[in-house]
Amino acid sequence: MTMKVEVRPGNETPPPARLRIGCPVCRGQNLVHSVSFEALPVSCNSLHPDARSAAAAKTGRFTLIFCRDCDHFFNAAFEDDRIGYTPGYENSLHFSPRFVTFVDDLAHRLTTTYALDGKLAVDVGCGKGDFLKRLCSISGARGIGFDRSFEDNRGEEIAGVEFVNDWFGDAYPDVAPDFVSCRHVLEHIADPIAFLKGLRAHPGVRPETVFYIEVPNALYTLRDMGIWDLIYEHVSYFTPRSLRMAMEAAGFEILDEDASYGDQYLFVEARPAQDRTAASHEESSEVDALVSGFDQIYSDKVAWWRDYLARRDPEQTVVWGAGSKGITFVNVVPEGARISALVDVNPHKQGRFAPGAATPVIAPERLRGKPLQLIIVMNPLYREEVARAARELGLAPEIVVA
């Protein structure tokens, strides 16, 4: 199935990308085609300073492929060189109370399990550093965050925590971490096995170094129809099985693994394996069955929203959440581009514009006194938070989870 996303003025249609052959996790070729798009914004989290540049944002082809050998999904049309992570890349969720609770609980659990007090924690792909700061203040660990999009614009400094505007590579041989976290990075990497092997082979990593790897859960996308999570920046969509296979293929021994954040995330805790035993192989699971109906369910859901929005006043409708889900929604749903605004509590997003649809991003305060009819919430976990915020602003709209 192919769904065409409207190519707006100023957009160049990208040249046909070469499709990748072979699964990035197991190299297998037992592959099944699923959803595809002609043009998605390549960088959902890069908001634009004005509507014109937002409408002209770069787009790329998206062709979702499922690997039956390891239950992995990937965008076979992904082109590494189309993406750049610069300081304008804004994906922090740390302005949401629901998310802050999740991070604090995680930091407490990791602190207890791995006795992090006084140790050195390295966060690879630390974003703006919010997670590492919380982890170190809760645990008493020292911290070094590595990220090329790091930007010191968040005021709060934590003693013993520093940031490097670079990747965590061999250029830093003296950094010898006891604990390495890498959250929501692996799914952006064209060759995740090579990336994980690189982490394991870092000169500062010792046999007892513990790794915490977290990614979005592709099973959530499939089972709970979290379809707005399919974005260009994510070349990989991990299931529990493909994440485990990726870790083992890269030479890690798994200490713990589970789903978290209302099943939306997957994590593994691991350390470098000492004897290189062959990676475990299991029979394929029920994922195959979920995949077969996914493209139909996806297009049905998009069509449902198209019809729903056609019956409402787009001027009195907002999408709450200018993260990748909200930006995908306004770009993928026909009628979505007519929605008046994306609302976000993150002040670094407010006043900017969504790539593609060029929808403005506004602060919740801006809705006060408006005859708002409909709020579309992009994540069910935030429904209560949004309903409360709306009440406090004196609004009484219908609230629907996308």
Ligand SMILES: [Zn+2]
């Ligand atoms: Zn595979």
